[in-house]
Amino acid sequence: MEQVARRVTIADVAERAGVSKTAVSFAFNNPDRLNVDTATRILGIAQELGYRPDPVARMLTQRRTGSIGILTPQDLSVIFTNPFFGAFSAGIAGVAEERGYGLHFISPLQGSLTRAIHRAIVDGVVAIGLTDDHPEIDEVRRAGLPMVLVDSATTGDAASIDVDDEGGARLAAAHLLELGHRDLAILAIDGPRSAGGGAHGVVERRMRGYRETLAVAGIDLPADAIAIGPASIDGGREAFERVWDAGRRPTAVLAMSDAMAIGAIRAIHQRGSSVPGEVSVVGFDDIDLAASTDPPLTTVHQPVQGKGEAAVRLLLSVMEGSSQAPVHRRLETRLVVRSSTGPVAQVGRR
Amino acid sequence: MEQVARRVTIADVAERAGVSKTAVSFAFNNPDRLNVDTATRILGIAQELGYRPDPVARMLTQRRTGSIGILTPQDLSVIFTNPFFGAFSAGIAGVAEERGYGLHFISPLQGSLTRAIHRAIVDGVVAIGLTDDHPEIDEVRRAGLPMVLVDSATTGDAASIDVDDEGGARLAAAHLLELGHRDLAILAIDGPRSAGGGAHGVVERRMRGYRETLAVAGIDLPADAIAIGPASIDGGREAFERVWDAGRRPTAVLAMSDAMAIGAIRAIHQRGSSVPGEVSVVGFDDIDLAASTDPPLTTVHQPVQGKGEAAVRLLLSVMEGSSQAPVHRRLETRLVVRSSTGPVAQVGRR
DNA sequence: TAGGGTCCGTAAACCGGTTTGCTAAACCGG
DNA sequence: CCGGTTTAGCAAACCGGTTTACGGACCCTA
Numbered sequence: 001m002e003q004v005a006r007r008v009t010i011a012d013v014a015e016r017a018g019v020s021k022t023a024v025s026f027a028f029n030n031p032d033r034l035n036v037d038t039a040t041r042i043l044g045i046a047q048e049l050g051y052r053p054d055p056v057a058r059m060l061t062q063r064r065t066g067s068i069g070i071l072t073p074q075d076l077s078v079i080f081t082n083p084f085f086g087a088f089s090a091g092i093a094g095v096a097e098e099r100g101y102g103l104h105f106i107s108p109l110q111g112s113l114t115r116a117i118h119r120a121i122v123d124g125v126v127a128i129g130l131t132d133d134h135p136e137i138d139e140v141r142r143a144g145l146p147m148v149l150v151d152s153a154t155t156g157d158a159a160s161i162d163v164d165d166e167g168g169a170r171l172a173a174a175h176l177l178e179l180g181h182r183d184l185a186i187l188a189i190d191g192p193r194s195a196g197g198g199a200h201g202v203v204e205r206r207m208r209g210y211r212e213t214l215a216v217a218g219i220d221l222p223a224d225a226i227a228i229g230p231a232s233i234d235g236g237r238e239a240f241e242r243v244w245d246a247g248r249r250p251t252a253v254l255a256m257s258d259a260m261a262i263g264a265i266r267a268i269h270q271r272g273s274s275v276p277g278e279v280s281v282v283g284f285d286d287i288d289l290a291a292s293t294d295p296p297l298t299t300v301h302q303p304v305q306g307k308g309e310a311a312v313r314l315l316l317s318v319m320e321g322s323s324q325a326p327v328h329r330r331l332e333t334r335l336v337v338r339s340s341t342g343p344v345a346q347v348g349r350r
Numbered sequence: 351m352e353q354v355a356r357r358v359t360i361a362d363v364a365e366r367a368g369v370s371k372t373a374v375s376f377a378f379n380n381p382d383r384l385n386v387d388t389a390t391r392i393l394g395i396a397q398e399l400g401y402r403p404d405p406v407a408r409m410l411t412q413r414r415t416g417s418i419g420i421l422t423p424q425d426l427s428v429i430f431t432n433p434f435f436g437a438f439s440a441g442i443a444g445v446a447e448e449r450g451y452g453l454h455f456i457s458p459l460q461g462s463l464t465r466a467i468h469r470a471i472v473d474g475v476v477a478i479g480l481t482d483d484h485p486e487i488d489e490v491r492r493a494g495l496p497m498v499l500v501d502s503a504t505t506g507d508a509a510s511i512d513v514d515d516e517g518g519a520r521l522a523a524a525h526l527l528e529l530g531h532r533d534l535a536i537l538a539i540d541g542p543r544s545a546g547g548g549a550h551g552v553v554e555r556r557m558r559g560y561r562e563t564l565a566v567a568g569i570d571l572p573a574d575a576i577a578i579g580p581a582s583i584d585g586g587r588e589a590f591e592r593v594w595d596a597g598r599r600p601t602a603v604l605a606m607s608d609a610m611a612i613g614a615i616r617a618i619h620q621r622g623s624s625v626p627g628e629v630s631v632v633g634f635d636d637i638d639l640a641a642s643t644d645p646p647l648t649t650v651h652q653p654v655q656g657k658g659e660a661a662v663r664l665l666l667s668v669m670e671g672s673s674q675a676p677v678h679r680r681l682e683t684r685l686v687v688r689s690s691t692g693p694v695a696q697v698g699r700r
Numbered sequence: 701t702a703g704g705g706t707c708c709g710t711a712a713a714c715c716g717g718t719t720t721g722c723t724a725a726a727c728c729g730g
Numbered sequence: 731c732c733g734g735t736t737t738a739g740c741a742a743a744c745c746g747g748t749t750t751a752c753g754g755a756c757c758c759t760a
Contacts, residue, residue: 007494009746020710025748035708050492055469056415057746059406060715066469067454076443076453081638086436093426093457102469103426103455104417107443110450119405119416119452121471142400144357233638262642288431288583292612294644359716370740375718385738407716410745 008051017045028053059121067102068092068315069122071140073130076107082231082259083287084304091308092126099316114139124148124319126311131201132156148315150307151202159318159326161311165202168300168333169209172254172282175298175335177217180344181252181280184219186210186226187239187264189256206256206284224248229260236263244271251279251344258283258290258299265293265340276342286336296338303331358401367395378403409471417452418442418665419472421490423480426457432581432609433637434654441658442476449666464489474498474669476661481551482506498665500657501552509668509676511661515552518650518683519559522604522632525648525685527567530694531602531630534569536560536576537589537614539606556606556634574598579610586613594621601629601694608633608640608649615643615690626692636686646688653681 014021019042026033027042034042059065070092072079079085089103096103106125109116113136124146130137132154140147141158149160176184189203214221224246229235236255240263243250255261261283268279275281275295283290283299290297314327364371369392376383377392384392409415420442422429429435439453446453456475459466463486474496480487482504490497491508499510526534539553564571574596579585586605590613593600605611611633618629625631625645633640633649640647664677 007746010748011746021747022710022749023708026709029748033708038708052468052493054746055471056406056409057715058748059471060410060717060746061748063715065406065471067471075447077440077447080436080440080443083433083436083639086430086433090427090430093430093455097425097427097457097459100460102459102466103457105443105453105455107447107453109447109452116452118402121405121409121415121417143402233642262639266642289433289612289639289643292583292616292643293639294642294646296644357716360718361716371717372719372740373738376739379718383738388738404716407745408718410716410747411718413745 007054008049010051010053013042013046013049013051016049017042065121065123066100067104067122068096068312069104069106069120069125069145071106071113071117071125071127071130071136073113073134073136074107076105078230078232079107082257083289084231084257084259084285087287087304088128088308091305091310092312093308094305095309095312095316099312101312117143124315126150126308126315127152129202132158146315146318148311148318150311153201153205155328157326159314160328161307161314162328162330163302163307164330164333165205166209168284168302168335169206169254170213171333171335172284172300173210173213175337175341176252176254176280176282177213179252179280179341181250182217182219182344183248183250183252184214184221184225185240185243185248185250185253186221187236187253187255187260188226188228189231189260190228190235203256210254225250231257232259233263233266236260237267238263240264240267252341253279253281255281255283258285258287258297261297261299261340262293265295275340278345280341280344282341290336291338293340295340298338298341299336300333301336302333307331357404358399360401360403363392363396363399363401366399367392415471415473416450417454417472418446418662419454419456419470419475419495421456421463421467421475421477421480421486423463423484423486424457426455428580428582429457432607433639434581434607434609434635437637437654438478438658441655441660442662443658444655445659445662445666449662451662467493474665476500476658476665477502479552482508496665496668498661498668500661503551503555505678507676509664510678511657511664512678512680513652513657514680514683515555516559518634518652518685519556519604520563521683521685522634522650523560523563525687525691526602526604526630526632527563529602529630529691531600532567532569532694533598533600533602534564534571534575535590535593535598535600535603536571537586537603537605537610538576538578539581539610540578540585553606560604575600581607582609583613583616586610587617588613590614590617602691603629603631605631605633608635608637608647611647611649611690612643615645625690628695630691630694632691640686641688643690645690648688648691649686650683651686652683657681 010021010024014024024042027039031039104122106116106120117139125140126148128150131152147158149158153162154160225248227239227242229239253264255264261281264281265275268275273279283297286299286301290299360371360374364374374392377389381389443453454472456466456470467489475490476498478500481502497508499508504510575598577589577592579589603614605614611631614631615625618625623629633647636649636651640649
């Protein structure tokens with residue numbers, strides 16, 4: 001056994017090769033500045049010694065890290081459970097990889113997002129689900145990191161990518177109204193975004209879309225027809241159970257995410273009701289699996305993966321400093337009608 | 351406008367406060383060594399100047415990065431599309447966050463995984479789906495990084511977490527045999543693991559489980575009853591279409607992932623056949639959504655999230671150097687029967 | 701043969717922190 | 731009033747690279 005393996009440094013290689021550190025550095029990064037023989041000799045020795053330039057030291061001098069951060073206000077353990085996030089990440093990863101950037105997830109470490117931000121080794125940040133007025137966003141800004149806000153509905157100094165949440169929600173509500181439903185429930189997404197976030201987060205926008213559309217039809221939902229929960233299958237199931245337990249028997253459900261919609265469907269089935277026979281359900285996101293659920297989900301489509309791609313592209317352009325005024329893009333949403341919604345059941349059957 | 355914002359360094363704070371760099375450093379990391387007044391004064395000035403210790407510089411001296419890497423042989427853009435991976439990541443993230451570690455994904459950058467490994471700023475690595483003999487694994491080893499192999503079936507010097515793939519596959523095949531199926535198709539997972547990976551990757555193990563069980567019943571599948579594709583919905587759909595187009599009309603399908611199973615079901619429906627009426631399908635993984643598909647999926651359950659958790663726990667223990675002999679753990683699998691499988695259709699109906 | 705380019709390589713400064721002695725002053729009991 | 735112990739803070743080395751500025755050797759040319 002060797003003694004405790006000390007890392008091989010550039011100095012070791014230099015000494016062994018009888019050259020300066022500079023020469024070794026050049027051999028790796030700037031071989032043209034060296035005699036070709038010297039360069040290959042150095043590289044050979046480096047290889048033989050198992051030398052790898054320490055990426056941290058390299059970063060320190062070059063002042064770039066080669067990776068971009070994804071900032072989420074919620075624990076990754078919950079976030080990764082949502083298929084929506086997988087697709088979004090896939091979008092980000094695709095263009096990041098292609099451009100040579102690694103991916104680093106920044107989430108509350110032991111409860112503190114701020115702390116995670118300070119620890120983060122990234123050249124730029126894509127923040128998802130954090131509104132502009134969040135203190136953490138300010139933290140990023142003060143750290144001088146380029147940033148793009150996703151789903152924040154900002155028009156501030158930070159670039160942003162959004163989706164027409166309100167419009168999508170309108171479509172969903174209108175669809176149910178057309179089918180004759182008047183007794184609805186809303187399953188809203190829980191999370192720091194709405195807690196800390198002021199009046200214009202994703203949740204608020206979708207909620208506004210729902211309510212205003214219903215209001216036009218003269219419907220004003222009581223408080224116990226609205227339940228809040230995490231954007232997961234279980235979250236949706238529990239949220240639906242709460243409105244059920246409150247004694248409400250809606251004929252249709254507006255869920256703010258497909259995962260929640262699926263949870264609601266499970267709960268409905270479990271209570272012996274059928275979808276869409278007795279209860280219609282419409283989701284939000286249109287994840288890959290939405291077409292394969294039982295029954296296939298009627299939902300509001302948003303370009304999830306495209307959103308991720310657009311966000312990184314925008315971030316990269318900000319990082320390259322080609323920015324004058326901050327860019328704000330809004331992507332479209334549309335309703336996809338499948339089989340989880342249908343006409344309201346015959347009156348009086350209940 | 352200020353002139354180009356230069357980062358505030360520790361020296362700036364020191365100068366402004368009329369103390370040494372040491373004092374500033376102490377104020378942040380070791381306040382007890384300073385007079386309490388001095389410490390608060392320094393902190394105050396730091397705050398006022400907007401000073402944040404540069405995490406990279408800090409890492410250089412402390413020789414730790416505070417994050418762990420997830421190494422995947424495939425592009426993240428495809429990997430994230432598989433719900434299996436989301437659950438796995440959630441497991442990893444949960445314990446990593448709790449222990450104060452960030453998460454960094456290491457995937458082929460511009461085609462080169464080796465390059466990504468050298469760039470990676472991590473204290474340890476969880477490698478998923480890479481067998482021990484992969485050259486990249488060696489690269490990590492030579493970089494001196496602690497590592498845990500997941501789904502690699504290794505018994506080498508690196509710690510590992512596995513799952514009883516072969517046993518699970520046996521259960522799946524036996525289940526179909528019991529239902530009377532004798533004309534089967536297998537949808538296998540494509541990927542670098544099987545290409546580079548030698549004869550004992552996940553795919554090989556599952557395949558062996560399938561084939562040996564079938565062999566006992568005297569069944570030997572022809573080559574065109576086996577199709578390979580990426581572990582995604584589309585991958586499964588296309589794979590099934592290939593066996594269909596080859597003229598085969600299996601009464602049952604063994605898919606190596608739930609995503610592929612769902613894709614197969616879509617393809618079957620699209621051809622006007624029913625599941626499980628005319629064709630039975632069994633998946634692998636038991637992702638969250640498997641219970642909510644149409645029809646609910648019969649599948650081999652593996653503790654995906656638990657696998658991630660176990661991997662990080664193991665990695666952390668390796669990182670703490672509490673290792674003597676390398677640990678190899680194997681988690682159990684079991685069959686979950688839902689509604690995508692049923693008895694073989696009446697003979698002669700075809 | 702002086703002057704001007706290349707070519708090859710080096711010493712030293714630098715990136716932005718942390719950590720290790722070390723010292724000067726204040727404090728303390730006898 | 732003295733030797734010994736704390737307390738508070740500093741200078742300098744260090745982490746492991748990159749980059750700048752410089753110089754010697756060699757070759758051409760006028």
